[in-house]
Amino acid sequence: MQSLAIIGSQWGDEGKGKITDLLGAKCDVVVRYQGGNNAGHTIIVGDKKIVLHLIPSGVLHSHCVSVIGHGVVFDPEAFAKELKTVEGAGITLTRENLKISENCSIITFYNKLLDGQREAKGPVKIGTxxxxxxxxxEDKISRKGIKLKDIFDLENLKQKLAANLIEKEALFKNLYQCEYPSVDEEAARLFELGHAIKQFATDTFSFLDKSVSENKKVLYEGAQGVLLDIDYGTYPFVTSSSTSCGGVYTGAGVPGKTINEVLGITKAYTTRVGEGPFPTELFDSTGEFIQNKGHEFGATTGRKRRCGWLDLPLLKYTVKASNLTSIALTKLDILSGMDELKVCYAYEYNGEKIDCAYPGIDLSKVKPLYKDLTPFKDEFKTDSLSGELESYIKEIETFIGIPVGIIAYGPERSEIKFRKDYF
Incomplete structure (x- = not known):
């Protein structure tokens, strides 16, 4: 196998970081292809905890080249801080092992200000x-965006920022009535930040094209999850990028190339951060128990994650929507030893019973139907699993039609078991 995409199969926070880290050790190239620093991958290495927001997990392996593709929206200030954190952990980054697409869209201060004002003062809270x-x-789609290559030329940057600010200025002045930096101030800030970034900026399209042609082993690392995809997710409570497998082709730059394996990272239960419908959400002591035992707090924001039983109709949908070929089932240790164990196997919706969600379904109006399973009490001290846990895994595999290739039962690299060979 030469290529593998790692996709979140739920609403994000499934534990993609440590899986990417382990599989990245077997790869030549790790590519981040969408999203921005709104995602956080937490990786535990020995006694060190490293949270990566923009930089791909491949940087933890000296033989691996990490690539930030043009589908990523790039915050230069956030990158500068993360660069210091990574280098402070003893990891050396150079142009040879970290490459950032010159065509990445740049997150400006205006973007962050507008985002915050909308969430604070707008009629609907999305939970961004x-x-x-x-x-x-939005700037990218409306063809007014700033690209990474633009911040290396101060006069050109000023011109583009001036055009970019015209509409936003009306909102800042008249609707939100907030202060904002001048074009000269924002241009100077971005230009200064560009000094530390320029060494990594490159033509990643050609680099990846060459890597694939030379049969290099390439891993594509996604952020968030399919249920937050701008097209396939629970709109409007979604992110703004293509978090499904389709985002690899548009955001990394490998159109027409075959991805051999699409691995969906799946929590053994379901969580969600922020607003939006959540059919299997638990509002009782069981939900609170899972939240506390699972340390369910966002890596980027620290917000509590809402918790509920595993939702199989949603999981079957993400398998189809993102062409998943296997899944990694994570955080099984959190469910171990519980007095009860349930999965949602279908919904009652508009007078019908359905076992697979679909785009546009109003999840706030579905009634989840549950199946009781025998709880498992595994301590994961040996390679063998209990019959109860094997039955839980088999229930999932049979329902979604693809195998569980990996199980994870803790944050450490050693607490992962491969049931399938990758690379």
Missing amino acids: TGKGIGPCY
Whole structure:
């Protein structure tokens, strides 16, 4: 196998970081292809905890080249801080092992300000991180965006920022009545930040094309999850990028190339951060128990994650929507030892019973139907699993039609078991 995409199969926060880290050790190239610093991948290495927001997990392996593709929206200030954190952990980054697409869209201060004002003063709260992700993608689609290559030329940057600010200025002055930096101030800030970034800026399209042609082993690392995809997710409570497998082709730059394996990272239960419908959400002591035992707090914002039983109709949908070929089932240790164990196997919706969600379904109006399973009490001290846990895994595999290739039962690299060979 030469290529693998790692996709979140739920609403994000499934534990993609440590899986990417382990599989990245077997790869030549790791590519981040969408989203921005609104995502956080937490990786535990020995006694060190590293949270990556923009930089791909491949940087933890000296033989691996990490690539930030043009589908990523890039905050230069956030990158500068993360660069210091990574280098402070003893990891050396150079142009040879970290490459950032010159065509990445830049998150400006105006994007972040607009994001925050909308969430604070707008009629509907989406539950954004306030990092400016959505407004930056808006600039990109409306053809007014700032690209990474633009911040290396001060006069050109000023011209583009002036054109970019025209509409936003009306909103800042008249609707939100907030202060904002001048074009000269914002241009100077971005230009200064560009000094530390320029060494990494490159033509990543050609680099990846060459890597694939030379049969390099390439891993594509996604952020968030399919249920937050701008097209496939629970709109409007979604992110602003293509979090499904389709985002690899548009955001990394490998159109027409075959991806051999699409691995969906799946929590053994379901969580969600922020607003939006959540059919299996638990509002009782069981939900609170899962939240506390699972340390369910966002890596980027620290917000509590809402918790509920595993939702199989949604999981079957993401398998189809993102062409998943196997899944990694994470955080099984959190469910171990519970007095009860349930999965949602279908919905009652508009007078019908359905076992697979679809785009546009109003999840706030579905009634989840549950199946009781025998709880498992595994301590994961040996390679063998209990019959109860094997039955839980088999229930999932049979329902979604693809295998569980990996199980994870803790944050450490050692607490992962491969049931399938990758690379």
